[in-house]
Amino acid sequence: MSTTVIELTDIRKTYRTGDVEVHAVNGVSLSIKPGEFVAIMGSSGSGKSTLMNMLGCLDQPTSGSYLLDGVNVAKLGRAELSRLRNQKLGFVFQSFNLLARTTACENVELPLFYTNPHVPLRERRQRAIKALEKVGLGARLYNHPNQLSGGQQQRVAIARALVNEPELVLADEPTGNLDTRTSIEVMGLFQALNDAGITVVMVTHELDIAAYCQRIIVMRDGRIIRDDFNKARIFASDQRAALDASEQHASLS
Amino acid sequence: MLQALTSSLLRAGLTAMIAFRALRRNKMRSILTALGIIIGVASVVSIMALGRGTQRRIQDQVSSLGSNLLIVFSKSRRTNAAAAGSGVSSNLTLQDVEAIRREVRSVQAASPEVTLTAQAVAAGRNWSTTIAGESPSYLRIRDWPLARGSMFTEREVRSAARVAVIGSRTARELFGPLNPLGQTVRIKNMPFTIIGQLKSKGAGIGGANQDDRIVIPYTTAMRRLTGEKYPRLVTLQISSDGLMSAAQEQVTALLRQRHHLTAERKNDFDIINQKEIADTVNSITNSLTYLLGGIAGLSLLVGGIGIMNIMLVSVTERTREIGTRIAVGAQPRDILLQFLIESITLSLFGGAIGVALGYGVSAAASMIPNFHPSVSIGSVVVAFGISFIVGVFFGFYPARKAANMNPITALRFE
Numbered sequence: 001m002s003t004t005v006i007e008l009t010d011i012r013k014t015y016r017t018g019d020v021e022v023h024a025v026n027g028v029s030l031s032i033k034p035g036e037f038v039a040i041m042g043s044s045g046s047g048k049s050t051l052m053n054m055l056g057c058l059d060q061p062t063s064g065s066y067l068l069d070g071v072n073v074a075k076l077g078r079a080e081l082s083r084l085r086n087q088k089l090g091f092v093f094q095s096f097n098l099l100a101r102t103t104a105c106e107n108v109e110l111p112l113f114y115t116n117p118h119v120p121l122r123e124r125r126q127r128a129i130k131a132l133e134k135v136g137l138g139a140r141l142y143n144h145p146n147q148l149s150g151g152q153q154q155r156v157a158i159a160r161a162l163v164n165e166p167e168l169v170l171a172d173e174p175t176g177n178l179d180t181r182t183s184i185e186v187m188g189l190f191q192a193l194n195d196a197g198i199t200v201v202m203v204t205h206e207l208d209i210a211a212y213c214q215r216i217i218v219m220r221d222g223r224i225i226r227d228d229f230n231k232a233r234i235f236a237s238d239q240r241a242a243l244d245a246s247e248q249h250a251s252l253s
Numbered sequence: 254m255l256q257a258l259t260s261s262l263l264r265a266g267l268t269a270m271i272a273f274r275a276l277r278r279n280k281m282r283s284i285l286t287a288l289g290i291i292i293g294v295a296s297v298v299s300i301m302a303l304g305r306g307t308q309r310r311i312q313d314q315v316s317s318l319g320s321n322l323l324i325v326f327s328k329s330r331r332t333n334a335a336a337a338g339s340g341v342s343s344n345l346t347l348q349d350v351e352a353i354r355r356e357v358r359s360v361q362a363a364s365p366e367v368t369l370t371a372q373a374v375a376a377g378r379n380w381s382t383t384i385a386g387e388s389p390s391y392l393r394i395r396d397w398p399l400a401r402g403s404m405f406t407e408r409e410v411r412s413a414a415r416v417a418v419i420g421s422r423t424a425r426e427l428f429g430p431l432n433p434l435g436q437t438v439r440i441k442n443m444p445f446t447i448i449g450q451l452k453s454k455g456a457g458i459g460g461a462n463q464d465d466r467i468v469i470p471y472t473t474a475m476r477r478l479t480g481e482k483y484p485r486l487v488t489l490q491i492s493s494d495g496l497m498s499a500a501q502e503q504v505t506a507l508l509r510q511r512h513h514l515t516a517e518r519k520n521d522f523d524i525i526n527q528k529e530i531a532d533t534v535n536s537i538t539n540s541l542t543y544l545l546g547g548i549a550g551l552s553l554l555v556g557g558i559g560i561m562n563i564m565l566v567s568v569t570e571r572t573r574e575i576g577t578r579i580a581v582g583a584q585p586r587d588i589l590l591q592f593l594i595e596s597i598t599l600s601l602f603g604g605a606i607g608v609a610l611g612y613g614v615s616a617a618a619s620m621i622p623n624f625h626p627s628v629s630i631g632s633v634v635v636a637f638g639i640s641f642i643v644g645v646f647f648g649f650y651p652a653r654k655a656a657n658m659n660p661i662t663a664l665r666f667e
Contacts, residue, residue: 086581114583118260164582
């Protein structure tokens with residue numbers, strides 16, 4: 001394992017719409033070490049989503065170099081990028097993107113379907129169950145997504161991201177579709193996973209969600225304008241206690 | 254190398270599983286989509302089966318004429334006026350028949366024929382029927398057994414005896430259930446003694462009932478009933494299948510010589526070779542069957558378009574699923590294979606049901622008497638092969654569309 005999970009050097013992404021060139025990402029250099037918990041913030045149009053797509057190997061930069069776990073991504077073709085996503089990355093999306101009418105277990109197994117060399121059925125099932133237990137859904141293995149709450153669905157998605165033991169989990173607005181309590185729950189889970197050594201990079205535009213992370217990167221107009229250690233980091237357990245207290249207070253008065 | 258192969262085979266197996274599951278989830282839609290193929294394959298299979306049945310039926314009818322027959326027609330009967338003025342007799346004479354019997358060695362039997370339609374009266378009943386003047390070898394030539402009694406003899410032919418062998422239908426019409434043997438039937442007011450009754454043979458070529466007739470010696474028919482001097486036609490039985498065309502040539506040469514035809518003149522008679530009739534009829538039904546089968550095959554094309562349509566809908570509907578699969582590491586060819594297997598499964602499933610339906614139609618049609626349609630393995634294989642090709646062909650475009658999706662837009666698709 002190399003000393004950095006992500007090493008970006010002068011990454012640029014330029015879209016051409018008609019005659020106008022849009023520099024969605026305009027010279028970003030960044031390095032993220034194993035075990036970090038990073039939030040990428042910015043308003044819409046700041047380039048954070050484009051950057052995230054490139055980090056997730058779903059998109060290729062126009063120029064610059066991207067080393068993912070020491071591998072130069074810029075030189076890889078579609079098939080190799082797929083393999084890289086499968087083995088080194090885990091994705092968590094805002095809208096969960098679980099397969100409907102498919103059990104939690106089968107949803108979590110999905111990346112293992114595409115793992116090369118082939119993972120036998122029994123091992124797939126065992127690893128899926130282990131991942132679901134890790135996110136606290138050991139009792140919901142065979143429920144379909146429509147039988148699960150939003151928070152539970154997102155936890156299934158997190159289990160899916162973890163099942164192939166990736167170097168890096170990428171989360172794109174993971175709490176965007178969740179209420180406050182569930183958001184705390186999900187952020188708590190990310191914190192717990194991060195404590196267990198998993199590197200997490202998260203895109204969000206909410207400051208109070210970014211506050212759970214160790215490091216906050218702020219983007220504007222395709223550039224990084226701030227990259228700080230989060231001095232005011234908050235923890236899910238405290239937040240939950242505070243929320244409980246305020247709700248109790250509200251119901252008393 | 255081997256490991257890579259097994260690995261990709263396992264992947265294909267897994268992909269197939271995903272595809273089957275997707276089809277199972279949309280049972281109704283899958284069945285409706287396959288319906289086009291079901292109907293197409295069922296019609297191809299059943300039309301081919303019915304075609305084969307028809308062909309067999311016609312073959313049966315042709316062979317019910319008897320076997321290895323040459324039929325010589327006198328042409329002048331049809332162009333009487335023209336022939337009458339030519340001064341040369343172009344009639345087929347009884348001497349011609351004798352000459353053929355004598356000189357063409359492969360001719361086993363010959364029966365001159367004179368036919369007329371007349372009222373037959375017996376026991377107070379009246380029935381209009383075909384009177385056929387034939388020779389004693391007629392029954393052997395036509396491979397036609399007697400139900401009771403016996404056929405008239407050469408002696409009775411020579412003496413133009415008033416004896417008759419009666420067809421089963423005619424016997425029923427005139428005598429009901431009674432035994433007609435020994436009874437008298439009057440034809441054109443002339444009494445005939447019934448000495449035999451034919452077994453039932455059913456419909457001949459063209460559907461005419463062969464059982465409605467009375468067979469009498471040709472001499473009797475010519476001298477006592479019609480007054481004609483020449484037979485209308487002569488049926489010749491040739492000793493073996495292989496000698497048919499040689500015999501046809503010899504008879505032609507002999508008749509041309511006897512009729513004094515010079516090289517530049519056309520035959521004044523027609524020879525029909527039973528085998529040629531069979532072959533012609535065969536090739537006509539064959540091409541009709543293939544034509545109809547081909548038209549039915551067009552519905553497979555329509556079915557294929559239905560599959561393509563539903564696959565396109567399905568790909569659009571599952572855009573996010575596709576995006577997710579690509580994001581978690583599916584290769585484009587995994588996605589391609591997944592959707593291709595779906596469409597192939599749909600069309601093969603439709604093909605299988607279609608073949609079963611085709612068998613059903615064929616079985617139902619075999620309830621028709623004397624009709625034996627049969628589903629050929631060939632048509633089943635072809636129908637399956639075509640539905641597989643339809644699945645691949647019409648599934649490829651939607652599958653490729655899915656495989657080439659940009660995961661970023663696919664994941665955000667609403």
